[in-house]
Amino acid sequence: MRGSGAGARLSEAHEGAWRDAVDQDVAAAVEDELADLLRGRVRDAAQVDAVFARDIAERVADFTLRGGRRIRPRFLWWGLRACGGQDIGTGAVLRIAAGLELIQTCALVHDDVMDGSLLRRGRPSVHTDFAARYGPRPPHAGAPFGTAAAILVGDLALAWADDTVAGADLAPEPRRRVREVWQAMRTEMVAGQYLDLHSQATGSRSAFRALHAACLKTATYTVERPLALGAALAGADEATAKGLRSAGRCAGIAFQLRDDLLGVFGDPRHTGKPSGDDIRHGKLT
Incomplete structure (x- = not known):
């Protein structure tokens, strides 16, 4: 419950300035x-x-x-901002x-x-x-x-x-929502990594399996779930959260397909990793 009086107004002003800075x-x-x-x-x-x-x-x-471009935090933040989220502390x-x-x-x-x-x-x-x-x-x-x-x-x-x-300093309900998304994300991330290994071990050449692994390993973890975390923090309704997750999944798959191309044809001076490794290791791309 929000406080009242000058202290509450100062606190709200501070939060507003902090959000604007972020x-x-x-x-x-x-x-x-x-x-x-x-x-x-x-x-x-x-x-x-x-x-x-x-x-x-x-x-x-x-x-x-x-290193890193902080892509996942950006999606989390803008997912929150897209859904409102005025009552969640910026520090959390x-x-x-x-x-x-x-x-x-x-x-x-x-x-x-x-x-x-x-x-x-x-x-x-x-x-x-x-x-x-x-x-x-x-x-x-x-x-x-x-x-x-x-x-x-x-x-x-x-x-x-x-x-x-x-x-993180959260009230019980947003904490519960965040925990659900976080737990799902961790499991999906490990599942995607295992499917990546499994395809190498079995020599799979299935386009469906490649996209499924890309979805689990990258799309959900990089875009969809960070957006979902922002929506969960904001207390977004199910329709809004579902729309964000759907858009995030599509964007995440596109991100992985581009990464696959860079992995084969990219300049290591720009990508920071050797080119051609995925093909040499028999990975699904």
Whole structure:
């Protein structure tokens, strides 16, 4: 329930000014939120163990902060704004947007491990960097060190993402709506990644399966679900939320098809990753 009097008016004015500022540059607002959040997470990790903090926690923070276009937070923000959302605190929205970027870190680090990718965002992928620093372990000792360590980096990013969303300052009803969308998004993301691997293992050449995997792995996770999170925060009615999800799914599939083309024909200097890897690895594109 809103307060009353001068304090409430000042609070509303502050929220309005903050929303207007985020409107001007969503990515910068999310960057600030991530920097503040990750400083605290790395500091907490250092209390656990200095080596763990340096090698794992700081890598999560560095990877999350040093690249990316903040596409998912933008869709979340504009989904919220399209549906109104005046009663939701801007700080809570930015915190959930930061959670989206952390789950993206998890997805990319694990994706590079599964694909054996050497580059990400124009720099050595996480598992490649670990291997360069520490060298591989002998085969009989289990997974190569770089692979195992990178998996832990992704795991920590996912844990931090969940903690971040769970800790957002929300009333019970929007919290419930956000949790439902968040849980669905995580499951769809893993399903899409598995279908990607499955197609390589089975040699599938099905156009339907390719589009289905693209929908699960990218379309829902990159556009549809972030828009749905914005709608859930705003308390949008079902018809509005459904319309946003439908538009987001179409845009997300188009995004993945363009990414497939760039993966084959793109210039690594611009894409930040080798060209032709998907075709060489037998992926459905």
